[in-house]
Amino acid sequence: MITEEKVAAVDDRNDDRSQARGNHDDNNGSTIPARSEKVSSRLRVLLVEDEAADVELALSALRRAGFEATGEVAQTQQEFIDLLRKNAYDVILADYKLPNWNGMESVEILRREGLDIPVMVVSGYLGDLKAVECIKQGAADYVLKDDLSRLPEAVRRAVREKLLRDANKRGLEDLARSNRELEQFAYVASHDLQEPLRMVAAYTQLLAERYKGKLDAEADKYINYAVDGALRMQGLVRDLLAISRVGRQPTELANVDCNVLMQAALANLQAAIEESGARVVYENLPVVRADGAQLLQVLQNLIANGIKFHGAEPPLVRIMAEKKEREWIFSVSDNGIGIASEHAELVFVIFKRLHTQSEYAGSGIGLSICKKIIERHGGRIWVTSEPGHGCTFNFTLPLQPSPNASDSGIMSSPRSEPQNDGRKENENYA
Numbered sequence: 001m002i003t004e005e006k007v008a009a010v011d012d013r014n015d016d017r018s019q020a021r022g023n024h025d026d027n028n029g030s031t032i033p034a035r036s037e038k039v040s041s042r043l044r045v046l047l048v049e050d051e052a053a054d055v056e057l058a059l060s061a062l063r064r065a066g067f068e069a070t071g072e073v074a075q076t077q078q079e080f081i082d083l084l085r086k087n088a089y090d091v092i093l094a095d096y097k098l099p100n101w102n103g104m105e106s107v108e109i110l111r112r113e114g115l116d117i118p119v120m121v122v123s124g125y126l127g128d129l130k131a132v133e134c135i136k137q138g139a140a141d142y143v144l145k146d147d148l149s150r151l152p153e154a155v156r157r158a159v160r161e162k163l164l165r166d167a168n169k170r171g172l173e174d175l176a177r178s179n180r181e182l183e184q185f186a187y188v189a190s191h192d193l194q195e196p197l198r199m200v201a202a203y204t205q206l207l208a209e210r211y212k213g214k215l216d217a218e219a220d221k222y223i224n225y226a227v228d229g230a231l232r233m234q235g236l237v238r239d240l241l242a243i244s245r246v247g248r249q250p251t252e253l254a255n256v257d258c259n260v261l262m263q264a265a266l267a268n269l270q271a272a273i274e275e276s277g278a279r280v281v282y283e284n285l286p287v288v289r290a291d292g293a294q295l296l297q298v299l300q301n302l303i304a305n306g307i308k309f310h311g312a313e314p315p316l317v318r319i320m321a322e323k324k325e326r327e328w329i330f331s332v333s334d335n336g337i338g339i340a341s342e343h344a345e346l347v348f349v350i351f352k353r354l355h356t357q358s359e360y361a362g363s364g365i366g367l368s369i370c371k372k373i374i375e376r377h378g379g380r381i382w383v384t385s386e387p388g389h390g391c392t393f394n395f396t397l398p399l400q401p402s403p404n405a406s407d408s409g410i411m412s413s414p415r416s417e418p419q420n421d422g423r424k425e426n427e428n429y430a
Contacts, residue, residue: 043155045071046083048094048103049122057148058093058122065152077101081109089117090162091155096123096134107138116165118158122151197237201230251376256292258285258299258330262319265300269307278307278315285321288328288397294373295397299332301366302393306334311388327379327399333392339385347383370395 043062049055055073062069072087074080075098083089092110094103107119121134121142131142140158143151204226212220262282266273273280280303288295299319306317316335321328339347348371374381374395381395 041067043067043069043090043159044088045069046080046087046089046092046117047071047073048075048080048092048098048106049073050075050095050098054095054122054145057145058151061148061151062155065156067152067155075100077105077109080106081113084109084113084115090159092117092119093122093151094119094139096121096130104134104137104139111138116162118155118162120151120154120158122148197230197234201227201234204230251291251294253289253291255287256290256295257287258295258321261285261292261296261299264296265303268300269304272304272307276307276310276315278310278317280317280319282319285319286323286328290377290397291373294376298370298373298395301370302332305366305393306332306336306391309334309336309391311335311337323399324396325399327396329394329396331392331394333390335390338387338389339383339391340387341385348381 045059045062047055047058049058052073055071059069059071071093072083074083077100092106094106096103103121103123104119110117110119118140119138121131121139122145123142124145134142140161141154143154204223208220208223208227211223259282262280262285266280269280272278303317303319307315313335318333319330320333321330323329348367370393371381374397378398379396381393383391383393385391
């Protein structure tokens with residue numbers, strides 16, 4: 001045990017070093033007083049330390065710098081856990097090496113407890129490699145015991161960074177809450193607007209049927225405007241309801257066979273495929289961890305776009321998937337009219353259309369829904385294209401090891417006959 005006389009002697013040495021550093025020379029050789037940054041603030045410290053003298057030295061260094069520092073001491077892992085669960089601390093000062101455990105283990109304990117408290121390593125000696133390793137493991141900083149004059153500023157910086165993290169977390173929570181409220185508003189508004197719009201559309205259509213040709217040409221034109229506007233508004237409200245439902249519905253992940261999803265998508269798009277003479281080719285698509293209904297919606301929307309926005313040639317849509325380090329990258333490419341590079345981000349904006357209603361029907365919501373679904377799965381979506389040379393829509397899904405089919409319930413084919421795992425094409429519609 002270190003005596004009080006020894007503690008006082010160490011304090012005196014630290015005072016001497018602080019005073020020596022209190023003045024420094026400028027470029028002209030004149031002496032300039034050091035800038036004082038004393039901050040009077042309460043600081044509750046948990047010290048992982050087995051030497052009472054070192055505890056007092058650390059607290060004294062903080063108090064001299066303006067902190068109203070109080071603290072408790074943990075010498076064992078269990079004491080550390082008990083104090084964490086009992087009290088709230090601003091910072092943890094941990095000796096690197098203790099008789100029964102390593103002070104850096106406190107970082108892992110904090111993670112397990114779900115706590116964000118800065119950990120400062122205060123040790124007698126740490127080599128550069130060991131110090132860097134401590135920072136990598138999650139320590140905020142390290143200070144040598146024979147240079148405690150660094151401790152107050154290191155603590156001040158770590159606490160400031162913690163406050164910034166807290167502010168950022170609150171901002172993200174506020175943003176998430178605001179988004180939820182906006183989705184709720186969109187859902188309620190679009191749901192409640194459906195009935196009055198249905199009435200408007202029904203009566204304007206009835207008006208057109210009964211009085212067409214009985215009034216002058218101007219009246220017929222105005223009635224047609226009213227019917228068209230009411231029907232388009234109905235479509236917009238339905239689409240707004242659809243995108244709000246994507247945010248409200250939980251994403252239920254399961255092992256999904258994308259080849260099965262493709263069969264369902266082609267069945268749903270059969271009329272458009274036959275009418276346009278389109279070919280849709282896909283090969284060796286993987287089993288992924290996703291919400292099957294939502295992923296089907298993404299694939300169907302992207303294929304439908306490839307069929308709709310075609311040029312002089314019959315539409316050709318290819319779907320492929322490539323396995324990367326931590327994700328699957330899907331691509332849906334077509335031979336259509338393409339998109340200018342300056343519009344590559346714009347196409348994913350809700351209700352944003354690049355063509356008039358007379359050129360191509362639709363409300364401009366399909367790609368917005370795709371983006372929302374993919375991002376809810378932890379992926380991203382983007383498009384590469386040149387006008388007149390088709391589009392390639394790419395999206396990613398996180399790669400997760402799939403359990404056995406019997407454990408996870410892989411989606412089965414809607415048909416009873418066995419499926420070929422090789423290249424597939426809807427040859428019936430070529």
